[in-house]
Amino acid sequence: MHVCTYICVVKLEQAIQSNKFKDEVHKSALNILYTAWWLKTQSAIILKQFGITHEQFNVLRILKGKHPDDMCVRDIAGRMIEKNSNVPRIIDRLELKKLVERKQSQIDKRETVIHLTPLGVNLLEKCSEAIDTHRATEFAINNEEAMQLNALLEKIRSKEV
Amino acid sequence: MHVCTYICVVKLEQAIQSNKFKDEVHKSALNILYTAWWLKTQSAIILKQFGITHEQFNVLRILKGKHPDDMCVRDIAGRMIEKNSNVPRIIDRLELKKLVERKQSQIDKRETVIHLTPLGVNLLEKCSEAIDTHRATEFAINNEEAMQLNALLEKIRSKEV
DNA sequence: GTTAATTATATGTATGTACATCTATCTACT
DNA sequence: AGTAGATAGATGTACATACATATAATTAAC
Structure with a gap:
């Protein structure tokens, strides 16, 4: 059953x-x-359902933080959860789907700068709503418990100091 | 600094x-x-340092549970942390390194059964010791806190019922 | 007993991670 | 100004995940 x-x-x-x-x-x-x-x-x-992966969603979410401004690859990478993410390749896939645009920075020509397209903004909004709703209804902890959990997770990593 | x-x-x-x-x-x-x-x-x-990955270590650890008996691919898969692990391919790499041996089951010829080689047992022992020591010295939580953490992690997933 | 459905594993493809290397550009130093 | 070193990003390879499909063997249905 x-x-x-x-x-x-x-x-x-x-x-x-x-x-x-x-x-x-x-x-x-x-x-x-x-x-x-x-x-x-x-x-x-x-x-x-929206045709993207968890990691692609993460990049879109990061780009949203600066939208409508550009972000360079390095800045995106620094905000990723998995620190060794190969950001250029995730951008490749988002670009193919017309969710982001990539261009060379005019200030520093080594940099590639990326921004959300209207299509990207739109898709992100729908995805975010679905994800937020899912979290609110399916994660069986309350705010108080989440605080305890966060404290314990940060404690487990604290020995690195 | x-x-x-x-x-x-x-x-x-x-x-x-x-x-x-x-x-x-x-x-x-x-x-x-x-x-x-x-x-x-x-x-x-x-x-x-020991030439294996996290996932390969996980498979060796699982095989240790039945050693010196064999385990079939399905049983290994059921014990993996990431449930979509492609176990046959992880076994491929362990076999190349002579850490496990793979053969067809004589009872059910669809099954492939796997067991640790002496080299595998030896390597696993060294890895386990290093991992255990690392956990004991570098994870900054005590047993009491770990129990709380486990309870919260299981609670977050409990809505699935 | 033969055939259909199921099961166990292997394999192909797309995506992502980890890490090394390459190229273009920028910065610092002389 | 010219060069060395540093930096940003792209790209190649090995390994892993996610998932679809293929193959062989077993079980179930008739």
């Missing part, structure tokens, strides 16, 4: 069919990786 | 150079994705 399938994957042990964790910290690491995969899969389902 | 660089990326706002989050739940989603990227990057640095 449908319900059964879903109950099974909420617990990490069921999702990866293992309960052999060294400790809770080990389990946390796997849980973060699994939840990230779950998040990406959820948004991919939404975005597929 | 080194310290400065690292302080900057602990906070999500600095890591992705944005503080325009709709709410804490939105920020949580980005924080989970960023932390997952951070975790993968950290383990990639460790595993590169």
Whole structure:
């Protein structure tokens, strides 16, 4: 049954069919990786209807921050979640779909500057709405819990200092 | 300076150079994705010394669970963190490195069964030790906090029921 | 018992990441 | 001014994911 399938994957042990964790910290690491995969899969389902990927959406969202101004590739890359994203190639695909325009900067000719087309603005708006609605209805935590979660995620990374 | 660089990326706002989050739940989603990227990057640095990737390590770890018995591709796939992993191709690379052996099942000839070689067992042991040490020393949360984190991550996914 | 449906795996293609290298341009230094 | 070094972006390769399709073997239906 449908319900059964879903109950099974909420617990990490069921999702990866293992309960052999060294400790809770080990389990946390796997849980973060699994939840990230779950998040990406959820948004991919939404975005597929609009013909773009999670990463392409991320670039459009970043460009929106400066719209109608241009952004250079380096600035986009610095705002990406995955720091080794190959931004020029993501731009290639957005350009093919006429969602962005790319041109050489006249100030610094090494730079390529990119901006959203009206089509891109339009698509982004629809995608954002769908994603926001999905998050509001399908993510089963409240604002308070999200704050705790954010604090813990930032704590796990804090040893780098 | 080194310290400065690292302080900057602990906070999500600095890591992705944005503080325009709709709410804490939105920020949580980005924080989970960023932390997952951070975790993968950290383990990639460790595993590169041993010549394998994060995903290849994951498959070796899964095979260890049944060692010295075989596992079929489907069983491995069911235990992967990323559920759409293309397991046959990960096995291809492990086989090339002589870390696993693959043969047709005699019980069900559709199945390919895989087991670790002594070389694979040996490499996995070294990798696991390095990864475990890294986690113990570099992940700045204790067991109690990890339990809270696990509970919150499972809660965020619980609406699927 | 033969055929249809299902299952397990492999493989092809598009996309993305990680990282090395190449080219064009800019900046700094003499 | 002319050159060395740095920087921005593009591009090539290896690996991985997402998903469609192909192939072989098993199971189910008749």
